[in-house]
Amino acid sequence: MISIMKNKLIKYILTAAFWVAVWQLISMAVGLEILIPSPIKTLTTLFSLLGQGKFYLAVVSSLARIISGFILGVIFGVIGAVLSVRFAVFESLASPILRLARAVPVASFIILAFVWIKTDLVPVFISFLMVLPIVWDNAQSGILNADKKLIEMGKVYGLGEKEITARIRIPLIVPSFISACMTALGLAWKAGVAAEVICKPINSLGGNLADAKVYLETPTVFAVTAVVVILSLLLETLIKKTVRRFTYDKYE
Numbered sequence: 488m489i490s491i492m493k494n495k496l497i498k499y500i501l502t503a504a505f506w507v508a509v510w511q512l513i514s515m516a517v518g519l520e521i522l523i524p525s526p527i528k529t530l531t532t533l534f535s536l537l538g539q540g541k542f543y544l545a546v547v548s549s550l551a552r553i554i555s556g557f558i559l560g561v562i563f564g565v566i567g568a569v570l571s572v573r574f575a576v577f578e579s580l581a582s583p584i585l586r587l588a589r590a591v592p593v594a595s596f597i598i599l600a601f602v603w604i605k606t607d608l609v610p611v612f613i614s615f616l617m618v619l620p621i622v623w624d625n626a627q628s629g630i631l632n633a634d635k636k637l638i639e640m641g642k643v644y645g646l647g648e649k650e651i652t653a654r655i656r657i658p659l660i661v662p663s664f665i666s667a668c669m670t671a672l673g674l675a676w677k678a679g680v681a682a683e684v685i686c687k688p689i690n691s692l693g694g695n696l697a698d699a700k701v702y703l704e705t706p707t708v709f710a711v712t713a714v715v716v717i718l719s720l721l722l723e724t725l726i727k728k729t730v731r732r733f734t735y736d737k738y739e
Contacts, residue, residue, distance in 0.1 A: 524706040533710040541690070546714065548690040549610070553679035554722075556611040557672055560618025567619070568626035585620045593617070597682045606688045613682040614675035621674070625667035629660030669726050676719045 507526050514525040524532075536542045571578035596616055600609045683693020692711055699707035 521703055521705050524709055528706050529709040529713065532706040533713060536707070536710055536714075542695070544690045545692050545695055546718070548688075549680065549683060549692040550718065552607070552610040552683075552688075552691075553614045553676055556614025556616075556679060557618050557675045559611070560615045560671065560675065561622050561668060563615075564619050564622030565626050567623045568630060571623075571627050572630045585623060588616055588620045593678050593681065594685075597678075597685050600682070601686045606686050609686045610679040610682040610688065610691070610693070614679040617674040617678045618668075618671040621667050621671040622664070625663050626660065629663050665726065665729075669723060672722055672726065673719060676715070676722065680715055 510523075510526055514520075514523045517523045520528055567581060571581060593613065597609065597613055600612045604612060680693045680696070683691040684697045685693075687694040687697050692715055695711050696708055699705070699711065
């Protein structure tokens with residue numbers, strides 16, 4: 488086990504080293520920090536940001552907004568899936584809304600939300616909108632495609648509807664549901680930060696990116712982007728660990 492972990496670590500380090508070297512070569516070839524800053528310059532800028540209290544406030548605020556939208560999307564997605572399975576009328580009424588959420592460009596939703604609601608709530612709404620249809624579709628599909636034979640077996644053994652749901656239905660849909668949540672989280676994070684770039688709420692990573700772009704501080708753009716990527720990976724890892732805790736499936 489330790490040997491496997493060491494091999495993985497070495498592989499990750501070598502892969503990272505390769506792409507950092509490519510980045511350095513591109514930066515040297517361009518020769519302009521304003522276009523492609525070097526890894527060292529980006530790292531220096533990152534450490535400078537990490538020494539500022541306002542930057543940590545921006546990180547926490549962005550996380551709070553996007554995670555709030557994600558959680559709301561998951562909750563309403565599950566509720567919508569259950570209602571769609573139980574009531575055909577509800578599914579017919581909700582279907583156009585879901586199609587609209589999938590088809591309309593994110594930028595259009597951001598601009599409209601910027602007009603309709605408070606600036607601080609725009610990233611929450613956009614994250615919610617990205618998560619809702621993904622979770623809804625996967626949860627509904629999981630419920631409808633549950634193994635009928637296992638359900639019938641549960642009834643044969645005298646299990647009530649609540650026990651069948653807890654012991655059979657939920658375990659069957661958990662893997663696909665968690666996979667959907669991971670996909671939705673990535674989209675929510677990217678769309679939420681994009682919303683912050685456009686609407687620039689107080690204390691936000693997206694606002695920092697927008698300001699850096701205006702003042703042509705490309706190293707800052709790279710540094711903040713690196714923080715966004717790292718936070719996204721950490722959140723994904725958190726979900727993976729949650730999966731391992733409650734199921735035996737491995738998401739590698």
